[in-house]
Amino acid sequence: MGKTADALCPACAEVVYSGDEFCEACGHRLGGAAAPPAPAAAGACAGCGAPAVDAEGYCGVCGLKQPAARDHFEVEVPGAAGVSDRGRRHSRNEDFLALVPSPGGFAAVVCDGVGSSPDPDRASRAAAEAGSAALAARLAAGEDPEAATRAAVLRAAEAVAALAPSPQEAPSCTYVSAVTGPGTVTVGWVGDSRAYWLASGGGPAADGVLGPSRQLTDDDSWAAIMVARGALTEAEAEAHPNAHVITGWLGADAEQVTPHVRTFAVDRPGTVLVCSDGLWNYVPAADGLAAVAGDAAPLEAARTLVRHALEAGGRDNITVTLLPVTVGNGAGGHV
């Protein structure tokens, strides 16, 4: 399954060949933006520097297990960036992110493998890669962002379902995407990974237009259902043992995938934050996230947010993607 995804251009989904630096069809630089970087120079230990790393990934001098490429990876395209980190408690990173340029903006997908399913790391990677490739191809072809978002979720769902040898052993993951363009943001999701709007200005906005910082998605989760029903307050729900039980996911065992899709108009510069719960567990509110991110450039701000979650405990994998949005007249916006 991974092989199929690897052989497609992440931007336009045309078949590409290993060794190609650019996609023959759309010119997208391959192996750079959407995939995690290659591990550090083969053989040199990340701990003591000795050129003694063996085939099992341990240093022959100090014994250190070499960090996996996926433990911490950063993806940058001109103007936007994403960072994903294993955190401090998990033995591997089961989150994945994909980020590609799109006409007038960016498209990003963040997926979080469901820990109770087999191979959640494969699920999140397959979903993010298939989803972002489908988004890029459809947007490049001029498709409407909402339609492209919906189709991309379904494509990602197929990719994840195809990983399962049986419905009883179904790798699964969450999914959240954001497509930005001048003056517009479209988000789509299944599960409890989130998108937020981090605004540069705090003043009120007209109806139906994104004004101050706010959350753009509503979790498919037990906690969100309880809060929506008025059974629990947000704080109570988050403290409950069931807080992280999700009610929607991608996987062969998901009954029917119904992506939520929303589009917003934008009246001021700002940044769309797409993230996994490894971040928002520590800072659930949009204002708080905007304050942590500050006004640094996207890569620096994404690193700051990840570091914040790590310092707060890093109990889960942490993935953060930041997509600056212009208001439509070309005015750029940092966080």
Next chain:
Amino acid sequence: MSEPRFDVSVDQNKYLPAGGTEVHAIVSVEASGGAVAAPPGAAAEVIIIDTSGSMSYPATKLRSAVDAAVAAVDTLRDGVHFAIIAGNDTARMVYPASNELVTASDATRGKARAALRKLKAFGGTAIGSWLRLADELFDAHQDGVRHAILLTDGKNQHETDEELDAVLFRCGGRFVCDCRGVGTDWKVAELRRVASALLGSVDIVADPQDLVADFQAMTEAAMGKAVADVLLRVWTPQTATLKFVKQVMPSVEDLTGRRVQSGPQAGDYPLGAWGAESRDYHLCVEVAPNEVGKELRAAWVKLVVPGGAGQEERVLASGNVLAAWTDDEAESTRINARVAHYTGQAELADVIQQGLRAREEGDLATATARLGRAVQLADEAGNDPITALLRKVVDVEDAATGTVRLKRDVAKADEMSLDTRSTKTVRTRGGGA
């Protein structure tokens, strides 16, 4: 050559708290698979019978020893190289007459039986001289399984401790020797020293009548060994210290001092010969503390067969002992059940030996405390054979708390059995491996 398949598995809790440095693991080595036996031509067996004067008091002792040696000879497969040595204050050949091994066949087994029947008991005891002769006989057979059985009934009176030590040092790794004490006039600590240096077992055969079955079993086990010399090679990180390596199953044997440096960060521990069997080892490594989230290979354990002349050494199996630092207390405080079990079993052997020594020296308070602790440990571990032996030496009031009273009259054989078998361990309660 049909060689068994070796598997190494590691059982541990790899998680350490921030600042933690001590890593424990149980390394299990299991050999399994089809016809597990060395080709007969490669096996060599030497039987050493004590023929000192005391062996004729009572006369059944020598007679039983001869019967046992006959049974062992009858158990030898055709083609195995063998010899029989008689030992008193010197060693001499029983069969063959010359200092060499002969090939087992109906004819040679018959001659060996006849020679054994003529044995007479006289003179003293010098175990080192017996082993030296055995070593000489094995000299021409260093590429196969080499096994000796040593039977004695007395103390090593006719040579010094230093002489015996020198011989043990020379013979270590040259052949494996299982030792048996018959009667109750021999010294457990002394025979344990011999067996331990020569990677063999030690046991008491209180009743000479039981020797035949025991010799037969030992010879059969020796015939079942498929690989002659196996080494446990342990690599550790440059900044780490290997605190100890102990065999903990089937018996406790501290191997720490047996280390032979085999590389800049690796040492070899000789394990002797292997058949279809499994043994467990307890490793303790002290590593330099690392950051939370980092993971280390704290030890890399390999089972190695050294190459003979012109042969490459072979790695039969390997396993990793890991260390990973976490700030999650639930992970770092979890106690690995098998590490705990074998830590208790090693302590059990120690407290039994200390308790018996204190009892012998008349320090009854220490004896009661140590043997009480032993009762408690044996009970916790489900080591029923040891519990049964302990109950012949102490009256148990409460096993769970280790409350015991020393028995007034204890048969010498019971005390020696407990001492000899104190190092025998059991697997985790419930029979799980």
